[in-house]
Amino acid sequence: MDNVLIRAVNWLGDAVMSLPAIRGIRKLHSDSNISLLVKEKLYDLFKWESSINEVIIYKPRIAGKIKTIKELRKKKFKRAYLLQNAFDAALISFLAGIPERVGWSRDMRGLLLTHPVPYHGEDRKIHHIDYFFEIPKRFNPSLSPDYPWINPPVEERLRAREKLKGLQRPILAVAPGAKYGDTKKWETHKFIEIVERFTEKGSVVVFGNSAEGLQIENSSVYDFTGKTSLSELVCLLSECDLLLCNDSGIMHLGYATGVPLIAIFGSTSPELTGPPRFAGKVIRSNISCSPCFKNRCDYIKCMKSIDVEEVWNALLELFPSQRAVFFDRDGTLCKDANYLRRWEDFEIFPEIESLKELKDSGFLLIGVTNQSGIRRSIIEEEFVREVNRLFIDKYGFDDFLYCPHHPDEGCFCRKPNPGMPLIARYKYNIDFKKSYVVGDKQTDFELARMIGAKGIIIGKDAKNLKEVVEIIKRDMNA
Template sequence: MFDTSCKNLLVRGVNWIGDGVMTLPALKALRKALPGTKISLLVKPWVSPVFEKNPDIDEIIPYGDTHKGLIGKTRLAWVLHKKNFCSAILLQNAFDAAFVTFLAGIKNRIGYNRDGRGFLLTTSVPVPKNKDSAHQIYYYLNLLDQIGIHAAYTAPYLYLGIDERLSARTALNGLKRPVLGINPGATYGSAKRWFPDRFAEIVDWFISDTGGSAVIFGSASETSIADEICKKVIPEFRAPDSLLSLAGRTSLRELVSFIAECDVFVTNDSGPLHLAYAVRTPLAAIFGSTDPSLTGPPDGGDGSVIIQPDLPCSPCFERTCKITTYNACMR
C-alpha cells in the first residue's frame, strides 16, 4: 500500500504526447488522494507542455538530452536525490525509469513489474491481464488502485491560459468560420496515415458545404504532407481566408491552443487526436492499424466520431502495411 504520509512525491511521466494526455486522470486521482503532497513530474521536454498550467502538478522536472548514458543518468539521479523524494510512482514502463529512481535513493519505488525491472522496485505491481483489451487510461489508473489509491476515471483535460486562447483566436481571425482542423500526420508510421487526397476532399467538401475554412497542422517533418494536401484542394478554396497551413510552424502549446479554437477536427490516430478531445473540440478520428478501444477518445468519446475499417487484418499494430503497398485499411 502507498504511504499516504509521503509529502514529496515524484511521478515518472510517459514519453509520448498522446500517452501523456492519457495519464492526466491518474494525476488528478493522485492530487485528490494526496491534497497536501508536493507532486513533481519527471518527463521528456517534448511532452512537458501537455502538463503546463495543470493544477494537479506542482513541479515539472525535465529529463533532457544531458541525461543520456550512464553519466547523464547519474547526473539526473543526483538532481532527484537532492530533492528528497520519499516515494516515486513510475507511470512509464521502461527499465530506465526504475533504474534512475533507484540511483537517486528514493526509498519507495512503485511501478509495474515489467521490462526486467522488478528487482529495482520496492512495490512491484503485476501487469493487468486486461491491458490489451482496456483503454490505456485504465492501465495508469489500475496502477494507483493496486497500491490503495482510489483512482476513478475523469475525462482528460488540458489547461490553457486566456492569453494562449486569445493569441490563437487572433491568428485565425482572417479565416472564415466555421474552422476545420486537419491533422494528416502520424509519427508512429505510414500505416496510421490517411491519404492526402482524402484529406483534400474533406477540405473541399467542408468549405463548399459550410462556407468556412480549413487549417492543416503537422510537425516540421510533415510539411510535405500538408503541402500535398494544399495542392490537391481545388484552386478556388486556396484563398488566404479559406485555407491555412501551420505545419511546422507551431510549438506544442500553440498547437493545443489552435486546436481548441477549431470548430471541428479531423485526425489520424496520433498525439493531436488526444489534444483535441482534451480541449473538448469535436473530432473525427481515423483508425486503421490501431484499435480505438485502446487509444481512441475515451469512454465513448462524447463529441467524437470514430472511423475504422471492417477488415480482418485491422488492427495489426504495424508501423507499415505488411500486406499491401497502399494501406488497404486506410482507403
C-alpha cells in the first residue's frame, strides 16, 4: 500500500474550499494510506474527514520544521500533493525525500516539483474550490468537485443541541467578523439592528473571536465569541437555523454544514470565494470599485452602501417557515423488492392515501431514499427517477431526493447522513425541529437524530402509514 501526503492550506476558508480536492485525491488513490499535514489550528476541521487516514500536525519554526521533515521521512511517502501554494511546502516535501511532488508551479518552487501544474494569473480568477481541485483533476480530467460538506458525528451534534436547547427557535447565527480586514466587515451597528429585530422572532447566537462580540444586552442573544474550539463552533453552527455573516471563515463553515445563510460581500468577490450553488443568498455592493481585494480602505463605501432593509428582507426569504415529513421509500411507501428495478415488482402500500391528511395540515411531503443499486449497476437511474416522479404526480409529494452512491464512497447524502434533508431545507425553508422522518430502518431514525426532527419507525412506532398520520396529528393537537 502506497503512502500519500497532502499538504493542507493554512486558512479556515481555504481549508473548507479545499475539501473537494482532498476527496478527489482519495479517488485517485483509493487503496492508499493518505495523510494530511496541517497546522494545529485546523486539526478539528479534518478529524471527521473520512477520505484521509491520519492528520499530521505541521510544526512551525526551524526546529519544528526539522522535526516534521524527519517524521515525514519515516513514513516513506510516494507522492505529496501540495494544496498550499508556499515555497516552504515544496521544500519540506523535497527534504523529506518524497519522490513525487505535485502542486501549482508558483512562488518560485517550480524546480522542486516533479509534477508542476502550470500557473497563470487567470488561474486565480476561478472559484477557489475549482482552483484547488485542478490539482487532482490534472491526473483524471473526468473528476469533478463535490460539495464541500462537513459532517460532525451525531453525538457531537447532540451535545451542541443540548447547549442551545434553552433558546427559542428559530436560531440565527451571526458572525460579524472577518480576519482579512475591515473592508470585509459590514458595519457593527447594522448587525446589531438585525439582531434586535430577529429577537422578536427567535434567538441569536454570535460567533467569532473574543474581539468580535456585538455588546448587546438581550436575554435572547447568546455570545459564543472566544468561547469555542473549532470543532465546537462547527457543531453549534450546524444546529442553527440561519446564518448572517461577512465573507469569512465562518461563512465557509456555514454552507459546509448546511446552514442557509446570508453572506455580505464588499471588497471581495463571491465568484471567487462565495458560497457554492444552493447555500443561500449573497448580498454585495454595486459600488464601481468593488471588488478591490484590499484589506484596508479609508472609506469602505462598498459595505456602507448595503442597508439593513436589504439584509433583513433576504433573511425573511430564508426564514424556516415550513414543516415537512421526510419519507423513506422502499419498505415505507412501497414494498421493499431488494433493489426495485422493474415495474412488475413495484407494490405501493394502500395506506399511502392517508398522507393527504398531512398535506391538508400544511406539511410538505418529501422522499429521501438510498439507491446504491445505481452505482452497483443493478438499477437504471432513470427508473429510480420514474418511480420517484410517480409519488410526486399521483400522491402529492413535493419532492423526492435520492442518493445514488455506493456506501464505500462516504458521500454526505447517503442516510443517515443529512445531505438530502439539508438540500430540501435550502429549497423549501423547512424547520427541522417541527418536522418528521418516517422509515422502516435504523438509518431513518439516525437521520432524524442528525437533523433534530422526530423519527417514526414503521414496525416499531407505527404499524403502517395510517398510524404514522395519526401520531403526527396527535402531536399537532398536543
